[in-house]
Amino acid sequence: MDIRHLTFMAAAGIGLAGCNVSDAPPSDDAATTTTASDTGVTREPMAAPEPAPVARMPAQAAIQSQPGPDGAQVDLLKVAVTGDILTVTLRCSSDQKINSQSFNVEKISVIDDSTSQRLGVLKDDKADWMASNVSGNFLRTDCEVKPGIFWVKFPAPPVTSPTVSINLPEVGPFDGIPVTR
Structure with a gap:
């Protein structure tokens, strides 16, 4: 070791000699505080903040409701056009604790009331149905005490409709529903 290293180490030792370092972990006792006479610093324990309560969103009002299979009720929540696509959002509920429904996607349709043209569910570029929870040709949803939400996409009807x-x-028809654009 040369003289520079020894001088540095000696200076560092002198600088640290005034520090009181303890290997003991700080106490979690809320009554213990460090006073100014110990180190010149007063520290008070901080209380953990209370978590904010979670507010539930109110259930969305149905545009129209129809009876469904096995005592279920199907509520129409939204019918809106974005670009060239019409999205229909529905909610299925039941008083039964266990009640799930399957709808054949090939039999789900929208009728353009102005032209009486039937519009089928869209498929994407991979030939998959554009609908929620689809397995094969069936859209599946839970219609239990906690309602299940599902959606289906169709080609948009003309602006004149x-x-x-x-x-x-197996669900009553939703007739004369205004389209939101």
């Missing part, structure tokens, strides 16, 4: 009718197998 202000209303559509929506048909799901």
